[in-house]
Amino acid sequence: MDTQFIIDAAYFIAALLFIYGLKRMSSPVTARSGILVAGWGMALAVVVAFLYGFDVNERAQPYLTMNIILVLVALGVGVGWAWYSGKKVAMTDMPQMVALYNGMGGGAAAAIAAIELYSGNAQSHGLVVSVLAVLGGLIGAVALSGSLVAWAKLDGRLNRTLRLPMQQLINAVLFFGTLATGAAIISAAVGGAATPMLLITVFFLLSLALGVMMTTPIGGADMPVVISLYNAFTGLAVAFEGFVLQNPAMIIAGTVVGSAGTLLTLMMAKAMNRSVANVLFSQFGDSSDGGEEGIEGSMKAIDPSDAAISMFYASRVIIVPGYGLAVAQAQHKLYEFVKLLQKQGVDVRFAIHPVAGRMPGHMNVLLAEAGVPYDIIFDLEDINEEFAQTDVAIVIGANDVVNPAARHRKSSPIYGMPILNVDQAQQAYVVKRGQGKGYSGVENELFFLDNTSMVYGDAQKVMVQMIEAVKSLG
Structure with missing residues (x-):
């Protein structure tokens, strides 16, 4: 049977499992089974990914065995750490773990973008792939560093809400600087020129810095919305990199996570009667008076x-x-x-x-x-x-x-x-x-x-x- 047919069929089944699992997660009664169904879909997608090894070109064939060994080692470390930490984590630490795992997803998408850009593979496939690689790298890096800051805040390792003078101006400079370097990378790809590695490095450093600077000023009360937002970012980054790699499972899983995360973020912001922009750019929770003047009465203790x-x-x-x-x-x-x-x-x-x-x-x-x-x-x-x-x-x-x-x-x-x-x-x-x-x-x-x-x-x-x-x- 044709290898590509097996890959495509398996990814189609995995996509169905993702969607069906998400549907079951919509109710508390069926959420547990929904997680298991989606997990089996992801396991299938990971296993089938190894079949790509049989289609590598002759130049890559000598490195196939070593690559498979490296992948298996990485999977072993990842599965072992996740299983141990998942069993050990207390319910109070669950938000930190969600933030940390979400950051790892964004980091993985950014790593794929880095490999594709540094190797020149993305640029060689034209404008669309280059744009998606850059966007996925930007969003994934922001999700990684931002989620790590959120984890540090939730875990009590970063107790202060840090704001620099002209914070919004600094963030704007970082944002537009990141866009400018990303545009330069895309422009070089369109022109057929090799992209300088220094330019790609600067792009990712600016993206990581942007995630940090976006998250450190946000108060702890807004962390649920921030976690949900970065979850949406991770899904979007994974979907973009799925297009770069032409991997249907990544495209579908990323799109599902991105859309679900976006809807959840909007719902939570609405529940706080605030916009997402207000969460990201306001100074909520940092006021010294909090509008507390005029509160009458006293606290009465009871046994x-x-x-x-x-x-x-x-x-x-x-x-x-x-x-x-x-x-x-x-x-x-x-x-x-x-x-x-x-x-x-x-x-x-x-x-x-x-x-x-x-x-x-x-x-x-x-x-x-x-x-x-x-x-x-x-x-x-x-x-x-x-x-x-x-x-x-x-x-x-x-x-x-x-x-x-x-x-x-x-x-x-x-x-x-x-x-x-x-x-x-x-x-x-x-x-x-x-x-x-x-x-x-x-x-x-x-x-x-x-x-x-x-x-x-x-x-x-x-x-x-x-x-x-x-x-x-x-």
Whole structure:
């Protein structure tokens, strides 16, 4: 059978598996199987890629064995590291891992572009291939360095939001400088001249610097949108390099990832009532006052056992999880407490804000890990109207997504952002480690309301005390 036919058929099957897997990921019930289906599609694409080795020209034939050995070593290291780190990673570190893996994807696309440009192979195939190689290299390098900065921020290795004087001007100079060097590379290809290696090197250095300079000024509260955006960048870069290599699997996978990442980025930006440009170029989360003047009232502390008893005798309870729940690894104790309330006949539901946590879907994954049923987990738009008819709402480790200032305080950086209407519940409890302002640095008006009480302490220890209090009621 013709080798090329086998390759094309296998890539077609892999593409179907990608698309079907993505479709199944659209529902929490089938998401796990969807990931496995897409994974098998990628495994098929990787295995079939080895068949290209049988079609190499005579000049490359002597190097075939060595290349295959190098590829197998690289695959072994990559699979081994990914398997080990994936098994070891804590749920609190999942956003960092997503950012890191996403950066590796962008870096791989940039590496392909570098090889094709340095070797002159891309230029030899004409204008279109040269343009795609340059664009893929630019976007992939930006995704690599930007994702590494995002990883450093999320992992606490870069705690400051760094902004230089004339930051936007510097970024503009880097951007247009990168475009100019990319255009020079393309121009040399069109003219039939050899592209100077120094020019290609400068192009990639500028691209990497652009990714760093774009990401370092962005506040931590915007990291979920940034991760999603760089995910879209990686997909786009992979798709472009797929055209360069004429690899259908890369084209399809990259297009699917790029389009899905773009839609998710736009949805998350909308959930924050901000544009993507505002996320990238604003100074959100770095204001010293945050529009906090005029907040009335005081924070009122309550014992965890008293809060638990109040929920035990309530008819309806809504739980709003946040990053603090993940930090404390309290999701299993929380669900144990929920089951005790349900046994008492309490209607318990979870409310998820689109940008809760440190990455898209972070809270959904956290609750799924604890075994929380999907049918009691609701998105903002599906549950927000129910807070007004709720006896108790309890917030565990969330901040900006429940801040009423977003509705009325025009001086607040989060003004206009859709929030969960926790303040409309008859009673609200907020589980918090201390009196800090949270990740964005904005004071939360909810904490000062008359119907809100603060339950201070580590979320897991608090949940243990609540469980003991409920059990003591018999």
